[in-house]
Amino acid sequence: MERSSDFWAVLRLHGTLTRMSTVRGARERARIEVTAAIKDEARRRLAAEGAAKLSLRAVARELGMVSSALYRYFPSRDDLLTALIVDAYDSVGAAAERADARTTAAGESPRARWMAVCEAVRAWALEHPHEYSLIYGSPVPGYSAPQATVGPASRVGNILIGIVRAAYEGRGLALPPLPAALRPEAARMTADFAEGLPPEVTAALVAAWAQLVGLVSFELFGQFNRIVEDRDAFFTHAAGQLAQGVGLPSM
């Protein structure tokens, strides 16, 4: 059995991570490590060829394996894609949760927490542009995301809801009343995933979340080329406007 040296290098990298967690049989440990190595390599290929062209053969080749071996780990190319999507949602969700936990622990205001989460989402996107594209870019044609992606996809949104809820329970939020046309929909959204918030806050939250992703996408997808240069300052300002939009007080 010959394997290329980078295959083993990647395995060793993951070995250090998994070895300490639990003692398992060699087979189970190997399966965990190889699965991780495949996903890591696939993430690397994502950068080179994009999600639509992500190829099992290329991943296997880079790992020094034979392409059919990957079928021991993922039953098809689409299942590998699904795993990458779930990981990406979890990764950005965890980054947002860390930012929120840090600012909450420091006793900062809801507005400061909001800003920290927005900055964390942007920072994650700039560090993982291809994973960001995978989840917030155009859908991959012919691929439809299974149920398993729904939970992880809502982590960032839940953090934002939590921040706004904290502000609301603290001292209330002053937003103008909704136009009649949107009231039933806002009531439904509130009942579905933001129980207890005033409907106009729920509506503003959903819009702000979409707009936050719009800002990040514009920067990442090149629409700000030749338009915005000082992107840090611009984003901070825009995120502040979004905070305003959901009723988080300025100071």
Added chain:
Amino acid sequence: MERSSDFWAVLRLHGTLTRMSTVRGARERARIEVTAAIKDEARRRLAAEGAAKLSLRAVARELGMVSSALYRYFPSRDDLLTALIVDAYDSVGAAAERADARTTAAGESPRARWMAVCEAVRAWALEHPHEYSLIYGSPVPGYSAPQATVGPASRVGNILIGIVRAAYEGRGLALPPLPAALRPEAARMTADFAEGLPPEVTAALVAAWAQLVGLVSFELFGQFNRIVEDRDAFFTHAAGQLAQGVGLPSM
């Protein structure tokens, strides 16, 4: 078959047309028609396989041609992509311009014009989802947009600038002053493409434009599934908030 102005732009792009002649022979007319047919079929393929996998051979096959024949019209796959991108920017730009011209002619307020343009962009996106993805979705890996796409890309933005400028020249716009960190950047942006507007308006405009695309992308790319149901009402409300954000008065 009609000669759209974007078609001529493409011909000039490829240096095929050396001189303009009013009388066109069968050969030239045929070239125009076949070029249009290729782009139409390519747009259809876009829906099926996405931009990254758009294939000259598939386009040729659908048209009943041999794949090498397409090289008489487009020197490479990437040039065909570029033509589609330019067409898409021109198409959404024209839709926005029509909406603006219609409301302006009807003597409507800047806010009503803003709303009409936002609705027009969304309507265009819903009608042409794959062309929308092509220009506002994740970039196609390995493809880099040439200079020729820059002009068409700014048409919608220019319309929005024009509306806000009209409002500003009418009775001024009241926006809070910018934080110090953003002042130099906002001054530069203003000088570059929004001469005469107050810098805080320019900054708000750019953010609003990114956020508008964020709203449309969320809807189109499926992020609103299970979240927003009454999308018309939601979008109208959110676009109104964007108008508010650039200082366009509510009534």
Added chain:
DNA sequence: TGTACATCAGTGAACGCGCGTTCACTGATGTAC
């Protein structure tokens, strides 16, 4: 404890397919004189 058997990761060949691009060619259309 050792042993027989079951499990499973990884191999290598194969199937049937698609791709972008080049090239020498044919035959129809356009043009200069």
Added chain:
DNA sequence: TGTACATCAGTGAACGCGCGTTCACTGATGTAC
């Protein structure tokens, strides 16, 4: 005006490549007794 020549769209074969997935196989690891 007719003719000779130039232009050009489209052909078909070829090059060299890549793809997802299946399958019978080998040999190492795990387990029941």
